[in-house]
Amino acid sequence: MNKQTQPQGFVQAASNIGVTEGYMPGFGNDFETEALPGAIPVGRNSPQRVEYGLYAEQLSGSPFTAPHATLERSWMYRIRPSVKHVSRFKKVDMPYWKTAPHVIDDVISLGQYRWDPVPFTDEKLTFVTGMRSMTTAGDVGTQVGMASHVYLANTDMEDDYFYSADSELLVVPQDGRLKIFTEFGIIDLEPLEICVLPRGMVFKVSLPDGQARGFVCENYGAKFTLPNRGPIGANCLANPRDFKTPVAAFEEKETPCRVTVKWCGQFHTCEIGHSPLDVVAWHGNYAPYKYDLRTFATIGSISFDHPDPSIFTVLTAPTAEEGTANIDFVIFPERWLANENTFRPPWYHKNIMSELMGNVYGVYDAKPKGFIPGGISLHNCMLPHGPDNNAFEHATKESWDPVKLTNTMSFMFETRFPQQLTRFAADEAPLQDDYVDCWDGLEKKFDGTPGLKD
Numbered sequence: 493m494n495k496q497t498q499p500q501g502f503v504q505a506a507s508n509i510g511v512t513e514g515y516m517p518g519f520g521n522d523f524e525t526e527a528l529p530g531a532i533p534v535g536r537n538s539p540q541r542v543e544y545g546l547y548a549e550q551l552s553g554s555p556f557t558a559p560h561a562t563l564e565r566s567w568m569y570r571i572r573p574s575v576k577h578v579s580r581f582k583k584v585d586m587p588y589w590k591t592a593p594h595v596i597d598d599v600i601s602l603g604q605y606r607w608d609p610v611p612f613t614d615e616k617l618t619f620v621t622g623m624r625s626m627t628t629a630g631d632v633g634t635q636v637g638m639a640s641h642v643y644l645a646n647t648d649m650e651d652d653y654f655y656s657a658d659s660e661l662l663v664v665p666q667d668g669r670l671k672i673f674t675e676f677g678i679i680d681l682e683p684l685e686i687c688v689l690p691r692g693m694v695f696k697v698s699l700p701d702g703q704a705r706g707f708v709c710e711n712y713g714a715k716f717t718l719p720n721r722g723p724i725g726a727n728c729l730a731n732p733r734d735f736k737t738p739v740a741a742f743e744e745k746e747t748p749c750r751v752t753v754k755w756c757g758q759f760h761t762c763e764i765g766h767s768p769l770d771v772v773a774w775h776g777n778y779a780p781y782k783y784d785l786r787t788f789a790t791i792g793s794i795s796f797d798h799p800d801p802s803i804f805t806v807l808t809a810p811t812a813e814e815g816t817a818n819i820d821f822v823i824f825p826e827r828w829l830a831n832e833n834t835f836r837p838p839w840y841h842k843n844i845m846s847e848l849m850g851n852v853y854g855v856y857d858a859k860p861k862g863f864i865p866g867g868i869s870l871h872n873c874m875l876p877h878g879p880d881n882n883a884f885e886h887a888t889k890e891s892w893d894p895v896k897l898t899n900t901m902s903f904m905f906e907t908r909f910p911q912q913l914t915r916f917a918a919d920e921a922p923l924q925d926d927y928v929d930c931w932d933g934l935e936k937k938f939d940g941t942p943g944l945k946d
């Protein structure tokens with residue numbers, strides 16, 4: 493390199509690593525992004541007039557006075573303010589999307605339950621109208637608890653837009669991709685990825701594969717965040733750099749559109765004369781994000797014994813009681829098992845937390861049969877469960893050599909609150925009547941004499 497071409501002083505990166513694919517890396521960062529140059533005001537949030545004739549609008553995800561660590565808000569610079577709608581709100585029915593408290597006397601919530609995948613139908617359903625609630629827990633009115641849903645969608649939302657004032661939505665696709673247009677930009681999502689759509693943010697969903705099915709965890713409480721890693725240290729599990737927030741993108745059209753709001757369990761629609769996704773630029777730390785579950789660096793035993801599944805927590809939605817989550821989002825990904833003289837699948841247990849599980853793909857080690865991709869299981873507060881007979885027989889005889897669990901991705905929505913079944917889950921979804929029989933073959937081996945029994 494000769495003297496002239498040698499870098500002098502600071503050298504700027506030719507491109508920003510990670511920003512190339514329409515996303516910005518990081519968890520909970522303060523982001524700045526503009527679809528038109530110079531749209532974000534310099535040095536202030538709300539100048540007297542905004543460039544391009546845009547309106548400034550703040551979206552608050554935490555109370556104004558929250559402690560710094562939990563303070564969340566974004567500033568949007570938009571073509572019209574959100575308050576501009578053509579009509580008043582009108583109540584609409586969304587009969588399959590249920591909200592806690594939702595306890596139906598004749599729906600018995602007690603039992604270990606498992607469902608086959610909820611089948612697709614010919615009925616025209618969008619991501620929103622195709623939401624089928626399976627369980628609810630807590631109370632939306634006090635902003636505690638959650639609901640679990642399956643979505644079945646075969647119709648794009650074109651002039652239909654949606655937001656939830658009740659909750660943030662954790663979306664776990666299982667079959668088919670989603671294209672999620674949000675006020676903050678576009679998220680392309682496929683199975684083995686997840687995304688989180690914040691409370692109050694408007695979006696619509698289209699279906700590149702024509703149809704899609706997946707799971708949603710609706711969080712009424714404090715936002716999902718990364719779990720504390722404790723003695724694990726600063727690395728592994730879900731690393732912050734693997735979370736991706738979209739760059740600004742806007743839709744400019746002046747056609748009749750509808751915005752539907754979920755508010756305290758009810759649904760209300762208003763007509764507007766334009767796309768509400770007209771945010772040209774934004775900055776702040778309250779925004780949607782996606783995450784590829786394959787980037788999760790699992791930690792596990794490399795000596796003996798089976799750790800608690802909290803070791804696989806991707807995101808946690810805390811409550812005021814330390815270590816007692818409103819929701820833990822836990823995954824069971826491909827990984828090595830190397831624990832010697834150990835019963836390697838999950839142990840038999842009862843848990844104060846309520847466990848709803850879904851299978852995204854492959855085989856779950858505790859249930860080699862019957863818990864298939866798209867399937868769901870529910871092991872509620874203090875209901876005993878554990879490996880089925882097949883898994884027990886295999887696990888008590890397998891060699892201690894390291895083995896790689898492949899062809900597997902299941903997850904758990906684990907909540908401190910008991911989960912109540914909806915009528916859909918009890919009567920319409922494909923509930924497996926014979927699920928509890930999977931433990932029938934667990935015979936008594938005890939015969940009063942010492943020694944290990946086969």
Ligand SMILES: O=C(O)Cc1cc(O)ccc1O
Nearest residue numbers: 800801837838839847858877
């Ligand atoms: O019940 C389940 O299958 C989930 C689970 C997995 C595990 O490894 C330990 C405990 C637990 O609840």
Ligand SMILES: [Fe+2]
Nearest residue numbers: 843847871877
């Ligand atoms: Fe469990």
